[in-house]
Every structure is written in C-alpha cells, then in structure tokens.
Amino acid sequence: MSPSAEARPTNECPAAGPPTGSRPRPKAWQQALPWLITLVCFAYLYQRLAGAAAREGTDLASYLGAVFARVSWLRWLGLMIPYSAFFFLIDSLVVWRVVSWFNTPLRYSDILPIRGSSYILSILNEQVGKGAMGLYLNRRFGVPGWEVGSSMIFIMFCEFYYLLAWASAGYWLRGDDLPEVFSLIPWIGAAALAFLALWIAFFRGALFAGAQSPAAALRERPLFKSFREAPLARYLTIIVLRSPALLAAVVVYKQALGLFGVEAGYAQMLGYLPIIFFGAATPGPMRTVAITLWVILFPGNEGEMTTFGFVQHNFFIFFNAAIGLLFLRRANRELFGTNAHEATG
Numbered sequence: 001m002s003p004s005a006e007a008r009p010t011n012e013c014p015a016a017g018p019p020t021g022s023r024p025r026p027k028a029w030q031q032a033l034p035w036l037i038t039l040v041c042f043a044y045l046y047q048r049l050a051g052a053a054a055r056e057g058t059d060l061a062s063y064l065g066a067v068f069a070r071v072s073w074l075r076w077l078g079l080m081i082p083y084s085a086f087f088f089l090i091d092s093l094v095v096w097r098v099v100s101w102f103n104t105p106l107r108y109s110d111i112l113p114i115r116g117s118s119y120i121l122s123i124l125n126e127q128v129g130k131g132a133m134g135l136y137l138n139r140r141f142g143v144p145g146w147e148v149g150s151s152m153i154f155i156m157f158c159e160f161y162y163l164l165a166w167a168s169a170g171y172w173l174r175g176d177d178l179p180e181v182f183s184l185i186p187w188i189g190a191a192a193l194a195f196l197a198l199w200i201a202f203f204r205g206a207l208f209a210g211a212q213s214p215a216a217a218l219r220e221r222p223l224f225k226s227f228r229e230a231p232l233a234r235y236l237t238i239i240v241l242r243s244p245a246l247l248a249a250v251v252v253y254k255q256a257l258g259l260f261g262v263e264a265g266y267a268q269m270l271g272y273l274p275i276i277f278f279g280a281a282t283p284g285p286m287r288t289v290a291i292t293l294w295v296i297l298f299p300g301n302e303g304e305m306t307t308f309g310f311v312q313h314n315f316f317i318f319f320n321a322a323i324g325l326l327f328l329r330r331a332n333r334e335l336f337g338t339n340a341h342e343a344t345g
Contacts, residue, residue, distance in 0.1 A: 041288035045306055048295055052302040067260070067303040076259050080312075083252040084319045090245040091115060094238055095133065098151045101234065102226040103143045113334065116327035119320040130156075140334055146222035154226040158238035163274040164192055165239060166246050170271025178271055179297065196235070203227040249273055256312065260304045272297055280313055 053063035096111040114136040122129035134148040164185075171178060171185045201207045203224060208215035219228060254269045264272075276297075280290040291309035298305045 038288045041292045044292055045288075045295060048302045049306060063303055064307065067307045070261060071259050071307075076256055076311075079252050079256050080315055081319065083248055084316055085323065086248055087245050087316075088116065088119075088320060088323050090242060094155060094241050097241060098155055098226070098238065099137065099143075099148075102151050102154070102229055103137060103147055104141045106141065113327040113331040116320075116324040117331040119317075119324040120328065123317055123321055136331065136334070144222060147225045150223050150226040153223070154230065155238070157227075158235055159242065161192065161196065161235065162239040162242045162246070163277055164189055166243070166270065167274035167278075170267070170274065173267045174265075174271045177268060182271070182275070199227070200230075200232055200235075204231065246273065249277075253312065257308060260301075260308045262298055262301050262304050262308070264298075276309075 049063070050060055053060045056063055058066075092111050092115040093108065095115050096106070096108045099111070100106060114133050118129035118132045120129075121132050130152045134145055134152060137143045137148045138145050167185050168189045171182055175182065198207070202215070203219055205219070205228075208219075218224070250266055250269045250273055253273060254264055254266055257264050257269075276290050276293045290313050291306060294305040294309035295302055
C-alpha cells in the first residue's frame with residue numbers, strides 16, 4: 001500500500017500517548033540544571049578570555065573584536081551553508097529509514113517538511129522538535145504516539161553509538177596527541193559494547209524469555225517496539241547512514257578553523273569532533289559546553305576558539321531553522337489542514 005493510501009488523521013488519545021495531565025512537572029533542580037551548566041561554562045570562558053586579553057594588553061571587547069575582524073566570513077559561509085544543507089539531508093535520511101522500518105512505509109520527500117520544520121523548535125529544545133515529528137506522524141499517518149516515540153528513542157540511542165564509534169576511531173588514530181581525559185574513551189567503548197550486546201539480547205528475547213516474567217512485560221510495551229524489532233544490523237545501518245555527516249564535518253571544521261588562524265590536522269579533528277558534538281547535546285543555552293570544549297582542547301587560542309565554537313554551533317542551529325522555514329507552510333498544511341491525508345495523493 002502506498003504512503004498516501006495509508007495516510008490518515010487520527011484523534012485517538014491512546015494512540016497519541018498519555019494525557020498531558022499525567023505528566024509530572026519537572027523538579028526545580030531539573031529546570032535549573034541547564035542554566036547552572038551555562039553559568040559555569042560562561043564563568044570559565046570569561047576567566048580564560050580575560051586572561052588572554054590581559055596578556056595582549058587590551059580589554060576583552062577589543063580582543064574579541066580583533067578576532068572577528070581577522071576572519072573571512074564569506075569564505076566561512078561558503079563552507080557552512082553547504083555543510084548544513086548536507087547534514088539536513090542525511091538527518092532526514094536517518095529519520096525516514098527508521099520510521100519506514102518500524103512505523104509506516106513513506107517516501108523520503110514526506111519526511112523533509114517535518115524534519116526541517118522541527119529544527120525551528122529544536123532551537124529551544126531538541127526533544128520538543130522530536131515531539132513535533134511524533135505528532136506529525138501520528139496525525140498524518142495514524143502511527144500510535146508511543147510507537148513514534150520508540151523510533152525517536154532508537155535514533156538517539158544509535159546516535160550515541162555513532163559518536164562513540166567515531167570518537168574511538170579518532171582516539172586510535174591520534175590518542176597520543178589528545179588530552180589525558182580522552183584515555184577514558186576505550187573503556188567507555190568497551191562498556192558500551194557490552195551493554196549493547198545485553199540490550200539487544202534482552203529486546204530480541206534471548207534474555208528473560210519467559211512470557212509471564214516482569215521483564216517480558218516491560219519488553220512488550222509500545223515504547224520499546226523499535227528495539228524489539230531491531231537486529232544488530234539495523235543499529236549498524238543507522239551508524240553507517242549518519243557517518244557521511246561526521247566525515248563532512250571533519251573536513252568543514254578543519255577548513256573553517258584555519259580561517260580563525262588555528263591549524264589542526266584531519267585526524268586530530270576526527271578525534272575531537274565526536275566529543276565536542278557530545279558536548280553540544282548537553283542541556284544549556286547556546287551550546288556553551290561545546291564552546292568550552294573548544295577552548296580546553298586548543299589551549300593558547302582562547303579568543304579564536306571561543307569565537308569559533310560560538311559561531312559554528314549557533315550558526316548551524318539557526319541555519320537549520322532557516323531551512324525549516326522553507327518547509328513550514330507545507331508542514332503546517334499537512335499537520336493541521338483538514339485534508340492533510342490527501343497531500344501525497
């Protein structure tokens with residue numbers, strides 16, 4: 001059956017997930033944590049930048065202004081715009097592949113509007129963006145909300161292993177050149193592989209196979225549908241599909257870093273970027289953890305690395321949101337229009 005034939009709006013509350021009233025309000029410390037992380041990072045950056053400005057014999061504003069003035073911003077945009085567009089296509093490919101596996105067959109072009117539009121919400125919170133994709137798939141294709149949630153969790157789970165795999169490759173290539181803390185990567189990788197083996201064995205039924213056991217009841221919940229159906233090959237497929245985006249980032253970030261007057265090798269960037277991308281996923285406004293990691297990993301270039309980290313991560317977020325604006329009208333029509341199910345007919 002074609003995607004357009006299957007597409008149908010649904011108003012069934014059980015399919016869409018639990019009632020809003022059943023969700024507990026986040027605790028005060030959970031709400032405060034992202035801002036606390038941000039304040040700590042800003043305090044660290046200010047201390048490093050103030051010290052660098054003092055060594056140059058100038059004030060902080062003049063010091064950072066001089067860094068901005070030295071960058072060829074047109075050449076920088078020539079690198080970042082194509083990379084951001086390429087990332088969007090790869091990211092949409094991953095979402096399309098997972099949803100087609102576990103939820104409903106659909107065309108790659110069907111994913112582009114909602115994936116692009118969800119980047120707008122991701123400015124505030126990545127999980128809100130994924131929630132918007134879940135609502136879209138529920139209303140347009142009738143996919144139960146819990147099962148869409150399962151697919152989104154599967155994507156995030158695979159992303160962790162994708163970043164860890166490339167971080168391990170970078171450590172293997174240039175481990176001697178990396179800060180000492182990176183020596184934890186092989187240990188984290190070994191533990192993660194052991195966990196993955198147990199995880200797959202459990203959800204595929206090789207562990208706790210008894211139909212009446214509490215573990216079996218947990219396994220059968222709709223939220224874990226994707227994991228029940230996913231053999232190892234599907235985890236590996238998602239890692240492979242995402243990898244061109246990381247390899248492109250290594251090339252783009254290495255070239256962009258040179259525009260800021262800081263040289264780095266491709267292998268060195270391959271070791272750093274997955275860790276920094278981990279930092280970008282840490283809760284907090286403006287990806288301050290990722291910016292701080294650039295300063296830590298390239299000591300002696302505080303102004304250049306603060307500027308580089310800030311513009312790289314925030315341009316990427318906002319340019320992806322701009323891509324989303326191109327699709328927003330279509331996504332709204334298909335999500336809220338009365339004839340959304342005819343959009344692909």
